[in-house]
Amino acid sequence: MLEIRGLHKQYGKQIALNGLDLVVSRGETLVIMGPSGCGKSTTIRCINRLSEPDSGEILVDGQSILGFTGRDLREFRRSVGFVFQQFNLISRLSVIDNVMFHLVLAGLPKDEANHRAKMALDKVGLLHHGHKQPANLSGGEQQRVGIARALASSPSLMLWDEPTASLDPILVGEVLEVMEELVRTTQTTMVIVTHEASFAQKVAHKIALMDKGVVVEEGPPRLIFENPQSDIGRKYQRLIAS
Amino acid sequence: MLHFFRDGFYRDFTVLMLVTIAIGAVFSSGLAWAVDSHFGDSINQMIGDNGEYDVILHVREEAKEAALRELQRLTEHQFPKASMNETLTIAGQSNLFFGFPDEYKTQEVLGGLTGIFNGIPGLNGYTVILEPSILIRGVHPSVRSELQDRFQAISGVKFAFMDGLNMLVLLDSMEVSRTVSDQVKQILAEYQILELRFPMGFEVDTQQISDHVLDLVSVEVNAQHISNVSSAEYGEDLDAFLKTLVEMRNFLLSYASKVRIQADPGVHLVVGEQIVVQGMGDVLPVVGDEFATGQVVVEVLSVQGDQAEGMIIKGSIVDATSVLEQAGFRMRSSGDVSDLVGTVELENEQYRLAYTINESLRLLHELDELAMEATLAVDNADAILDTFQEALMQLEVLQVQIRQLNEGIAQGGGQSASEQLLLTLLLNGLMKNLAQGALPGQGEGSIDSLENLDVESMRLSLTNMAEQIGNVQEIDIRGIIDQIKHVRDSLPRLDDEEIGRSIRLINTYLGGQVIPGERVQLLVHQGTIDDKVLEPKIRDALDNPYVNIYETSVGMVNPDARSELFRVLKEIRATIAGMLAIGFVMGTLILDYATVFSTLKWVRTNKKVPRNKLVKLLNPVIVFGGVVGMISLALVYVFSGAEIPFVNLGVISGLGFIMGALIVIFAEKFSPIHTNEIMAGQSLGLSDVQIMREIVIPVSRPGLLNLLNRWKQRF
Numbered sequence: 037m038l039e040i041r042g043l044h045k046q047y048g049k050q051i052a053l054n055g056l057d058l059v060v061s062r063g064e065t066l067v068i069m070g071p072s073g074c075g076k077s078t079t080i081r082c083i084n085r086l087s088e089p090d091s092g093e094i095l096v097d098g099q100s101i102l103g104f105t106g107r108d109l110r111e112f113r114r115s116v117g118f119v120f121q122q123f124n125l126i127s128r129l130s131v132i133d134n135v136m137f138h139l140v141l142a143g144l145p146k147d148e149a150n151h152r153a154k155m156a157l158d159k160v161g162l163l164h165h166g167h168k169q170p171a172n173l174s175g176g177e178q179q180r181v182g183i184a185r186a187l188a189s190s191p192s193l194m195l196w197d198e199p200t201a202s203l204d205p206i207l208v209g210e211v212l213e214v215m216e217e218l219v220r221t222t223q224t225t226m227v228i229v230t231h232e233a234s235f236a237q238k239v240a241h242k243i244a245l246m247d248k249g250v251v252v253e254e255g256p257p258r259l260i261f262e263n264p265q266s267d268i269g270r271k272y273q274r275l276i277a278s
Numbered sequence: 279m280l281h282f283f284r285d286g287f288y289r290d291f292t293v294l295m296l297v298t299i300a301i302g303a304v305f306s307s308g309l310a311w312a313v314d315s316h317f318g319d320s321i322n323q324m325i326g327d328n329g330e331y332d333v334i335l336h337v338r339e340e341a342k343e344a345a346l347r348e349l350q351r352l353t354e355h356q357f358p359k360a361s362m363n364e365t366l367t368i369a370g371q372s373n374l375f376f377g378f379p380d381e382y383k384t385q386e387v388l389g390g391l392t393g394i395f396n397g398i399p400g401l402n403g404y405t406v407i408l409e410p411s412i413l414i415r416g417v418h419p420s421v422r423s424e425l426q427d428r429f430q431a432i433s434g435v436k437f438a439f440m441d442g443l444n445m446l447v448l449l450d451s452m453e454v455s456r457t458v459s460d461q462v463k464q465i466l467a468e469y470q471i472l473e474l475r476f477p478m479g480f481e482v483d484t485q486q487i488s489d490h491v492l493d494l495v496s497v498e499v500n501a502q503h504i505s506n507v508s509s510a511e512y513g514e515d516l517d518a519f520l521k522t523l524v525e526m527r528n529f530l531l532s533y534a535s536k537v538r539i540q541a542d543p544g545v546h547l548v549v550g551e552q553i554v555v556q557g558m559g560d561v562l563p564v565v566g567d568e569f570a571t572g573q574v575v576v577e578v579l580s581v582q583g584d585q586a587e588g589m590i591i592k593g594s595i596v597d598a599t600s601v602l603e604q605a606g607f608r609m610r611s612s613g614d615v616s617d618l619v620g621t622v623e624l625e626n627e628q629y630r631l632a633y634t635i636n637e638s639l640r641l642l643h644e645l646d647e648l649a650m651e652a653t654l655a656v657d658n659a660d661a662i663l664d665t666f667q668e669a670l671m672q673l674e675v676l677q678v679q680i681r682q683l684n685e686g687i688a689q690g691g692g693q694s695a696s697e698q699l700l701l702t703l704l705l706n707g708l709m710k711n712l713a714q715g716a717l718p719g720q721g722e723g724s725i726d727s728l729e730n731l732d733v734e735s736m737r738l739s740l741t742n743m744a745e746q747i748g749n750v751q752e753i754d755i756r757g758i759i760d761q762i763k764h765v766r767d768s769l770p771r772l773d774d775e776e777i778g779r780s781i782r783l784i785n786t787y788l789g790g791q792v793i794p795g796e797r798v799q800l801l802v803h804q805g806t807i808d809d810k811v812l813e814p815k816i817r818d819a820l821d822n823p824y825v826n827i828y829e830t831s832v833g834m835v836n837p838d839a840r841s842e843l844f845r846v847l848k849e850i851r852a853t854i855a856g857m858l859a860i861g862f863v864m865g866t867l868i869l870d871y872a873t874v875f876s877t878l879k880w881v882r883t884n885k886k887v888p889r890n891k892l893v894k895l896l897n898p899v900i901v902f903g904g905v906v907g908m909i910s911l912a913l914v915y916v917f918s919g920a921e922i923p924f925v926n927l928g929v930i931s932g933l934g935f936i937m938g939a940l941i942v943i944f945a946e947k948f949s950p951i952h953t954n955e956i957m958a959g960q961s962l963g964l965s966d967v968q969i970m971r972e973i974v975i976p977v978s979r980p981g982l983l984n985l986l987n988r989w990k991q992r993f
């Protein structure tokens with residue numbers, strides 16, 4: 037479903053991606069792990085074109101998405117859900133509006149959008165918080181709104197960029213629970229960037245370890261954590277063992 | 279960058295620009311107009327409505343009350359029902375407004391304003407604001423009456439009158455002002471004054487010169503009429519000043535040390551040459567050395583044979599008490615001493631003057647004492663005269679007694695003849711001795727001559743003398759002495775170098791000026807003067823290469839005071855509008871456009887690095903901001919009717935560009951944007967215009983952009 041070939045990205049002199057290759061099958065959950073600054077966010081942003089790669093190729097369902105512009109690009113982005121580390125909610129809109137406004141702007145009638153938004157909020161356990169302002173919610177709840185927002189447009193691919201990294205440790209659990217539930221109950225293809233090794237072990241079909249802008253090792257969690265081939269892999273192995 | 283506008287935001291942006299420009303123009307011109315009309319009202323209030331007042335009298339503040347009283351008196355006695363008002367006092371000067379009743383607005387009254395107002399205490403002058411009228415400044419005396427007649431013949435003109443050097447043409451109504459003014463200008467244009475100026479030092483007989491060139495000029499300028507109108511009535515102040523300068527120079531020249539140079543045989547001195555002498559210092563000039571302090575440099579002013587005169591231009595001999603005679607050496611322009619030229623005699627005029635004054639002071643002291651002594655002497659002489667007169671009287675008595683005795687003896691009286699003879703001889707001898715004793719050596723008849731001595735007239739002349747001495751004593755010699763001392767003390771304490779420099783300066787200035795009498799004025803009626811052609815011909819004809827010619831008008835039409843004020847006001851309004859336009863555009867750039875610029879800048883950072891070097895270098899967002907600023911400011915400026923003096927539209931456009939570009943550079947400071955939210959919008963498949971309308975603008979600073987967005991915003 038998703039195929040990345042030879043992706044390069046450079047910020048000035050700083051090389052973020054250095055010929056990255058990655059393949060994800062339909063319905064698969066891929067977890068990307070790696071040290072800070074190795075290019076995880078860049079990778080995942082390139083997939084929905086929040087960042088523009090300098091060279092390389094990204095194919096989704098066999099179609100190159102790097103040539104998309106205007107309407108095509110927006111159409112494509114709507115089919116991809118993105119969950120941000122900082123939640124990125126629209127602070128002036130209420131919870132329900134945050135979840136439905138993009139549906140309305142995409143042309144959906146308001147009640148239809150409202151209905152879908154409520155369903156999405158229900159899935160993350162926030163059905164009754166729709167009238168609130170994001171600022172009045174806890175971090176975990178805010179991230180769940182972010183997840184609901186991504187879910188509302190029924191994406192076929194969901195991208196997660198360290199969704200729990202900026203949460204209080206006690207709030208991390210509720211978000212991981214929602215994520216686990218989603219992976220279990222939907223067929224959506226997921227690309228998740230996270231440092232939560234045990235979570236990865238539990239939900240990932242495949243884990244990709246990144247370092248210095250390339251994938252250094254990839255495979256099913258068991259293989260990666262039990263018999264790591266790379267330095268990064270061995271570090272994670274020790275982490276899980278402890 | 280442009281793709282950002284492509285999916286619809288260009289419409290919002292265009293509307294924003296149009297609305298900004300429209301509001302900006304209305305705002306700037308409106309506010310400026312309000313200011314304008316406020317001041318306009320004040321002016322009307324101040325100087326009254328048209329025609330209410332005719333003259334503003336400028337009076338020293340402290341004399342204001344007295345002036346008002348005098349005006350009141352004038353009103354009561356000469357101009358009943360005249361109007362009067364007192365307005366602003368500025369910088370110690372009060373302005374009193376005076377309006378004549380209509381029946382007094384006649385040529386006779388108005389032509390004699392100076393006479394009417396010269397009794398006003400503290401008057402510093404007046405301004406005629408008679409309306410409706412046309413003011414012609416500096417009307418040449420030679421054409422005054424001619425112009426007056428011609429102006430009065432124009433329809434719509436009541437009459438014309440002179441006020442000082444200016445002529446006022448009084449109109450029937452404001453409406454004819456334009457047409458009459460045009461005709462007046464036309465008439466004035468027919469006349470020209472052709473002025474021939476001679477530089478300093480030329481003694482000019484104006485009559486002779488004009489006779490000489492009149493025909494030539496007449497042919498050259500093809501004039502209908504031409505006449506000599508040379509007069510000294512022009513520029514009296516300048517003339518006086520120049521005269522003073524000449525006097526000053528002469529004084530300085532006579533006060534400066536006298537320098538006489540006796541050239542050695544074979545040496546040829548020239549005017550302007552500089553000569554070094556030892557002066558009051560100890561250093562003798564030595565060939566090859568440089569000028570040393572204490573030495574004196576002399577400039578040669580005139581040469582006659584081997585004698586020359588000069589002036590000290592460097593150094594000073596003010597301390598010298600006697601004439602100096604020293605060897606003089608040429609001085610090269612490089613400043614070092616060259617060959618010996620002769621003997622230089624330097625005489626300190628200042629010392630001589632001071633010496634003379636001191637001597638006079640001494641003389642006065644002496645005179646004072648002399649007068650006192652003389653009084654004493656006269657008194658003594660008087661006393662002696664008294665004694666002498668008494669003695670003389672007694673002598674007379676004695677003489678009579680002797681004569682009687684003598685006669686008695688002669689008639690006999692029992693004495694013998696020989697006795698008688700002896701007695702007579704004795705008496706005669708006595709008489710003789712007596713007379714001789716009184717005035718020795720006078721011989722016979724001495725007593726008679728003694729008697730002839732006119733004691734009374736002697737006394738009279740003594741009295742006269744006493745009176746004269748008294749007069750001398752009455753003179754306040756002390757006072758004179760004090761005065762002379764004062765003069766001595768207040769003599770300029772200038773050294774020779776300073777005097778030399780001053781004289782040179784005055785000469786330089788006078789060189790470029792013309793002093794009275796050294797110009798000839800010709801009035802040209804309906805001719806065309808081309809001074810480029812005329813000047814060489816006149817120089818030829820007069821055989822004088824220094825004469826310059828100038829062409830001046832016989833008078834200048836001036837806008838009247840009120841229109842002048844309103845013109846200034848209009849200028850101020852245009853300036854205010856310009857400032858407001860700049861302020862307004864700056865405001866909208868900060869409040870509205872900065873938001874757009876910040877977003878554009880952020881969007882650009884996520885793009886691939888552009889390959890085009892030019893685009894890489896010239897940040898397109900900055901260029902865009904500059905263009906937006908330029909268009910906004912230029913249009914607001916033009917539409918608001920703004921006009922800042924000395925600033926053209928190009929400058930304004932440039933300023934707009936710079937403002938726009940600067941706002942782009944500091945856009946995030948003025949209008950921070952929430953990039954997280956924009957990123958979320960992008961990830962949710964929102965178009966750029968939707969991101970602007972729903973995410974960026976609603977939380978931007980309140981402004982036009984924000985306001986206009988309300989109609990488009992859905993959430």
Ligand SMILES: Nc1ncnc2c1ncn2[C@@H]1O[C@H](COP(=O)(O)OP(=O)(O)OP(=O)(O)O)[C@@H](O)[C@H]1O
Pocket residue numbers: 047050051052070071072073074075076077078079
């Ligand atoms: N907008 C940017 N401008 C300049 N450099 C950037 C930018 N974004 C990322 N980088 C650099 O690119 C490299 C990869 O960054 P990226 O955010 O993809 O790493 P990451 O693996 O997500 O790290 P983290 O775990 O800290 O989120 C880093 O060295 C980072 O400093």
Ligand SMILES: [Mg+2]
Pocket residue numbers: 076077078197198
């Ligand atoms: Mg990251």
